[in-house]
Amino acid sequence: MSGGAQAQQMSDEQVVQYVKNAQQMGKNQKQITAELMRRGVTKEQVERIREKYESSKSENAEGRTSDANKNRSRQRKEQQKKETKGLRSISKVTYPVKQQDGMVMEEDSLLWEDRASFRMEEDPTQQIYGHNIFTNERLTFEPNVNVATPENYCLGPGDEVIIDVWGASETTIRQTISPEGSIFINNLGPVYLNGKTVKEANNYLKQEFARIYSGVTGNVPSTQVKLTLGEIRSIQVNVMGEVMVPGTYTLSSFASVFHALYSAGGVNKIGSLRSIKVMRNGNTIADLDVYDLLMKGKMKDDVRLQDGDVILVSPYLSLVQILGKVKRPMFYEMKPTETAGALLKYAGGFTGDAYKKALRIIRKSGREHQIYNVDEMDYSVFRMDDGDQVTVDSVLRRFENRVEIRGAVYREGLYQLDGTVNTVKQLIKKAEGVRGDAFLNRAIIDRELEDLSHEIVQVDVKGLLNGTIADIPLQKNDILYIPSIHDLKEEATLTIHGEVANPGTYLYSDKMTIEDLVLQAGGLLEAAATTKVEVARRMKDPKSTTFSNTVGTSFSFDLKEGLLIGAGSGDFYLEPFDEVYIRKSPSYHVQQNVMVGGEVLFGGSYALSKKNERLSDLVAKAGGVTPDAYVKGARLIRKMTEEELRRKADALRMAQMGGSDSISVKKLDLSDTYSVGISLEKALQNPGSDDDMVLRDGDMLFIPEYVSTVKINGAVMYPNTVSYKKGESYRYYINQAGGFGNGAKKRRAYVVYMNGTVSRVKKWSKTAIEPGCEIIVPSKDARKKMSPGEIIGLGTSAASLATMIATMVNLFK
Structure with missing residues (x-):
């Protein structure tokens, strides 16, 4: 089917529904555009749909006259925004420019929504403070109509008034003020209310109703008259100047300046928030500063609008950027008389790591750049200029009153160099004193000099604490290190090998015996021999000046019921770096199992009872062979030992290095077992002969039936x-x-x-x-x-x- 035929089949409503469904499925704008193009939707159709929805939004906005209606209109506006989101994007796309090999080729272009997303992800420091207040979806300035009618509210054409009369006479009149400014009351005729406040209208109605009800006036009136508002009128105001969408807006008569700015989309990039003028009958009746709302929460200057008012937003006079260590770094709009102190206040003040003594300001003088360093005392008098860039630096990464103590003291760490800690002795006292393992004969101070080089100062801590030598004054950034006696020598360890639960290396302790080390290692294994326990001791003589052929000393002991027996001493203590060897008992053997299957009476697994047990012994244990057994065809399957597996791996590796037949060698490597050629018939005829092969752990003997x-x-x-x-x-x-x-x-x-x-x-x-x-x-x-x-x-x-x-x-x- 052709593209034109498809376009005729998709109505405007179908296009809108297709865009909504595609967005719910997570498709991006380029995908939606390409799919609509393949379905024959043209750019003209998309433009027509977008214009229809935009006009629909305007009509809905004009019809908002109550709080409920406003909420519904806002919801419709948001929904229509979602529905036309894709349409606006599609209408901005560059449509196909060429066709190649039957494929439509599109020019690359930045979609409207992509540009919007790019703006949303701007660096906060590049944004202008307060400019998003009238575009925040979670913040609304729509007036609240569910309040008592203010007495100073000025009535006008379109307002619905409700006049209740009760007492001697009772009636209710509900009318809308006509364009001429009046309402019609039976027996009174036209009553003009235009331009009167609610309070003035109530006094006026009492005078008028006194003409037909005698009890309305007097000291004790018998008839009461009260005017209240019903449906309020709409007013038209003009929002001009530097706003996102300047124009004429139909608003509620309760609307204020902020509501009008909210309807106009807020100020644009060059619009001022500090001077928003409200013009009425050619005169300026208010000059609003939005920063008063943002900084102080003041809403009193939010003037209630009247029909025909003009709101004028001028360009900003001064825009200043502040960066660095402040709580809210961004652009701020400044008045000509405001200073650096006011700017810091707008930015939320310094952060905790800010350098507060000075600011650095770069100013564009109109010809060249200028730099100013403003001291703390001048913050309140240095005036800001348009284009200024203020930078607040961070504090330096150094300390002005720090000393540190490390090593064999109870409280290592950083300390304040002040009136209570000025010397080494005072610092040791502040650190709760030295530990018992402290090496007091020599400590060191790592001292930083003025040129940032370092020197070492030796300290006799023992003499200093005893008072035999003078105390040493400390300087800024000094580091006192008191070593431990354990830090000055190699860490002493003991090693145990062999048949213990956890062989390995353990820390040395004084007066430690072999039994103590065995206990630390988890005790003896079942295979351990309690005889011939050996201790190997290294040779050491730090003062020796000759070569020695002796590389170690060995001691041999027997363990029995927890007591140490041997070598002529029952008080043998281990020394640092001794190594203890617990041997395996020569008479200890774990069970070794072999299997027999096939044509025997009792096939299964059997344990070897002696080292040289043979094939005939295994057949005898299994009750002999059956009449159907083909003894001549019996086969022995043997499991490879670790040594055989290692040799096989070496052989395979060498075969792979040999060339073309390495792959076939790998294919023949099927398992870790292999077949052993035996003659069971001769073994059974001559038990104990060479044919009667000796078995080993893991062997499997299989005696088959006769195969023909x-x-x-x-x-x-x-x-x-x-x-x-x-x-x-x-x-x-x-x-x-x-x-x-x-x-x-x-x-x-x-x-x-x-x-x-x-x-x-x-x-x-x-x-x-x-x-x-x-x-x-x-x-x-x-x-x-x-x-x-x-x-x-x-x-x-x-x-x-x-x-x-x-x-x-x-x-x-």
Whole structure:
């Protein structure tokens, strides 16, 4: 469908609703613009919609005559502002200027809303104080009509008056003052109220009603007459000069100057808040200063307006910026007679870290810049000029009366240099005295000189406290350091190794024994030996002048029931930096488990009872094999030790450095277990022989059932699995796989048996092939990629091994 057809389908109401929905979904103005353009909406249509909504807002504003109506009108205004927000933005966008490859290309432009957001995010120091008072959405100057009618309120055409008569006669008259200024009362005719205040109108009505009610006048009137206001009239005032939207505004007759400025959007960037004039019949009846409201909360100067009043906002006379350490740094409007002191008052005064003794003022003299340094005594007399920039500096980052004490005292920190703290002895006393570990023979004072260099002053604190030497006066920024005896030597530690709960390094304490250190380390482990506990002590002789071959001294002890026995002394104390070794008991062994599965009577996990336990012992523990067991095909799966894992990692790393076949090596690294070729049949026939292999922790023995197939893999035409036929030669099984493949190494073929052993085969051998074995024929070029058959073969072998391991693990859970 064409763009024109789409434009006809979207009415103005549909465009407005689309913009509202898109804004609720969080879309930005550029996205909304692009989508409306794709739907065929033109710039002219958007302009038409915007003008309609703007005119609708003006009509609503003119119709506000009561407090409720004003609130509703303001809400409508805000809602329409949201609805036309996107439309105003879209109408300011540069529409497409060219088309390329079927894509519409737009010129970059700053949207109206983007510019508004930019203004909102301006630096506060660049804003003018008070200029946002009439644009704050949370602040309204709309008059309150829900109050008693002021007696000085001046009646005029459009005001509704309510005249209540009660007493001897009772009636209520409710009329609106006509454009001629009168109301019509039966039996009296026209009564003119225009220009009278409420008080004057009440006195006047009593005189008029006395003509038809005899009891209205007299010392004791029997009939009362009272005039009150109903609906109030609207007035028109002109707001001129430096405001955001100058013009004529229809307002409530209760409206004031501030309400008129609020309706006009407040003053613009050059508008004055200090001199807002109200003109009535060509005369100035008021000159308002908004700063009185902002600074003092005074509303008494907010003059109530009358029909035809003119509010004139002039340009500012003097605008001054204050920066730095004041509470409210920004631009302020100053009167010609106001001084720097008034500016500081407007800015909220100094902050706590301000330098209050002087101000720095940069002034534009009309030809060049001038700088003034105004002292504190001149703040109240130095007058400000337009364009002045005032800067309040911060205090210097230094102290004029600080001294500091550190080290072995009870209260380290900063202290005031005054009448009570002037010397080293007074400072130590102020810090609650020296601690017991203080080194009193020598302390130091780090003193800052006039040229900001430093010198060290030695202090004999012991003599100073005893009174044997004179006290030392302190100077500004002195730092007294009294060292601890522990600070002057290496921190003493003890180290314990071996079979304790928490081996490691611990702080040294006097008269500490081995048992004390063992307790700190969490006690002995179950594997710990209480004999042959060794203590290694370092050699030290600070006064030695010769080389020594002795690098340490060792002591050996036995621990028994918490007592230390050995080396001829029961009072052996550890010394700093001793290292204690708790050995593992040679007779301590944790349980070592092996597993047996498959065709045995009682498969499962068994603990080794001796170090040289063998395959035949394990089968015997399992109750022997079943009649269906294929003993010849039994396989042993062994878990790698830490040393084997390390060697395997080294081998893999070297293989990766070797070149092209490193990836294939990685692929063969399937697990941390490996198969051990065994002959269980011979082991059971000759227990204790070399065939009867010794077991170790983690071994898994699997005795399968009889398998009546043979696998042929590798460089053959079609890798296959066929039935085993006793007496058939190796050549027979190769033919069952379609014969040798291209590049097959026929003389290098080998057989992998079920028990994990591997054997080379000859062409006409009839005894090499056994049930369950696998024949593998390698390729001539080992570097070439494996054929699909070889990949299938290796995958099948690996899968078989992995399946067997998984089966045994699940079996013994």
